[in-house]
Amino acid sequence: MVKRVAYYxxxxxxxxxxxxxxxxxxxxxxxxxLSGIQALEAYVVQMTKNEALGYLDTIKKESNTLLSLQLxxxxxxxxxxxxxxxxxLEKAVSMLAPQCRLVFSLSxxx
Numbered sequence: 480m481v482k483r484v485a486y487y488x489x490x491x492x493x494x495x496x497x498x499x500x501x502x503x504x505x506x507x508x509x510x511x512x513l514s515g516i517q518a519l520e521a522y523v524v525q526m527t528k529n530e531a532l533g534y535l536d537t538i539k540k541e542s543n544t545l546l547s548l549q550l551x552x553x554x555x556x557x558x559x560x561x562x563x564x565x566x567x568l569e570k571a572v573s574m575l576a577p578q579c580r581l582v583f584s585l586s587x588x589x
Contacts, residue, residue, distance in 0.1 A: 480520075481527050488531035498530045541579050544571060 481502050486495035505526065506513070516522050572580055 481523060484524055484527040485531045488528065489534065494534065495531075498527065498534060502526050502530055537576075541576055544575060545579065545583065547571065 482492075482495050482499040485498040485502075486492055489495050489498065502523065506523065513519065513522075572583055575583060
């Protein structure tokens, strides 16, 4: 059920499975606090929705950062890079998720 709820929002079975695992990990870590919850199934569904929406929000932020970097990079290709630009670019790249950072740096080296 948890994976289905995540998949309904994300539309990616691998990510939905990761979200389901995260939800169960959080449930396990909060197991002592769950005794007061009347509707555990509804609680788990809401946790899953929150995790999935949080994932989408993170992807959106990373996408916006990459788009901004692409725009900055296209402008920088027409003019010689300055030290200020390099620092700004390094700062923006350091804010990316590790996998996005790797993809960006590999795309610049080719």
